[in-house]
Amino acid sequence: MRLLKISWSNIKHKPLNTLLSIVLLAFGIGIISMMLLLKAQISEKFDRNIKDIDFVLAAKGSPLQSMLANIYHVDVPTGNIKVSEAKRIIKNPMVAEAIPLAYGDNYEKYRIVGTNEKYPNHYGCTVAEGNLFAAPFEVTIGSSVARETGLKLGSTFTSVHGYDNAAEDTDAHHHQLFTVVGIFARSNSVIDNLILTPVETTWMVHEHPEETATGDSTSVDSTHVEPEREMTAYLIKKRNKGAFGMLSKQTEDTTMQLANVAVENSRLMNNFGLGLSTITAIAVVIMVISFISIFISLFNSMRERRYELALMRTMGGTRATLFALIIQEGLLLVSIGYAVGLLLSRTGLLVLSKFMEESFHYGLDNLAITTQELALLGLTLFVGLLASVIPAWQALKIDISKTLTNA
């Protein structure tokens, strides 16, 4: 016989009251914990994908879109830029590294990105099977792509024009065959969800689309000149401070613009954070209600059990024992609520992650308990304590003689 057993029995004895308290608390905790996880994971994931990329050089347009498209690959790019123009900027000594990106096609919604070895190297991506792409139409695919599409070493496929739309009409299909020559190891970066190929592949796929479409080989224009090579974007690492202003100035009279990743990202996180804050505020309200519910439930149960408590006193229970008993019931209730809440948030996150993986190829996978959640536990226990102190105090003041006489 332990005090905990009595507390537990008391909690089980009123299943509906207990259920109400626990469900309310679990929802509050669950939502808050999910927001914390979501925020932590998304910023972690974003940070991992930004990883030392300072600027995105792309066509003029929304710099936020430019970042979303070229770093996270969740938005469409702002357009194309001319290699000859871009060269003037990426050759600038202030640029430490420039990673080229040229894309416009997808395979089963996974983007096919023309680049060079700098791109996977930047994220510390290693090839798990096969090799890195070398020749045009050779591709090395991300681990998620391999898992979801079933592409293997030696597999061939044709691409669809567009970024993440699986176009229905066959006209959008290109006819050239891509061959999988390698599969990357999982890096938890954007590379996991990309199909990488040499830049030349992208150029070759999109060269003279009208000729390949009509198949008319006799009307080759003899005055044809080498077409102006185009790129979707360059990811740029700067060499020194103040580079943004200088480089940005150079883009002024061009069709290009330089997006400052740090600025755009903090803007993104702020907007995103505002949404999370609203949901968190609702969750806080739910939690407050749940604590009131726990307080009322404990208070009522204490009143109903006055006789029992007085009886326990006659059996040798001290005031301190009864006080501890009621406090313990409160703490037990909030602990269960907390545990169920964490379970809920994990389940919610898994569902959300599945949805995000399907829609954005953006999964969330870290389900470990965060330090913020430990702080949340501390807060939960503290408020649980507050909610049970008043009922416990009432229990201390029970007049056993009077209670037992009037029962």
Added chain:
Amino acid sequence: MIDVRGLTFQYPSGPSFTFPDFSCASKEHVLVLGQSGKGKTTLLHLLAGMLRPTAGNILIQNTDITKLSNRELDKFRGREIGIIFQTAHFVDSINVIDNLMLSPFLSGKKTPLEDAMAVLERLSVAHKAKEKPASLSVGEQQRCAIARAVFHKPSLIFADEPTSALDDKNADQVIDMLEEQAQQTGATLIIVTHDKRLKDRFQKQITL
């Protein structure tokens, strides 16, 4: 065993009682008789340390319980006194045997589970040990309440109007049980009642 001297009690803005001095020896069985409103229950609560007297001394086994601190009094009560109330009450959320074992747990007086089962057996309610108190009949509840009061072998057993709601046959049975259990454990038994049927059964009587 018990020695009561100059005991008075005044309810805050209520009646006041002055009790006669009395004493009783160890293992003695005593009947305290009195009409309603004479302070029978008050006396019992005073003797059990559930109320503090306005004046006077109560010596139980040479301990003046009026001098004990709250905590000491709670512990003393738990160890030395078993109380049977007019109506049987239990902690509803736990089963009968756990209700019994609550007593040694709370008082800290080690009493094995077997003792509790043995007493339930003697009172023919052992088969109800694992059931919740609320599912028992009133008679079974009273037996279990008696078992709870005696199984940890207190030196004093108090019973408050144990027969008031019972017919003659059952009243006799309950008194038999109480006397038997008190004898078995060598406890002093004090029954407080207005039930005149019990008059002939006890030699030592105190009338309020």
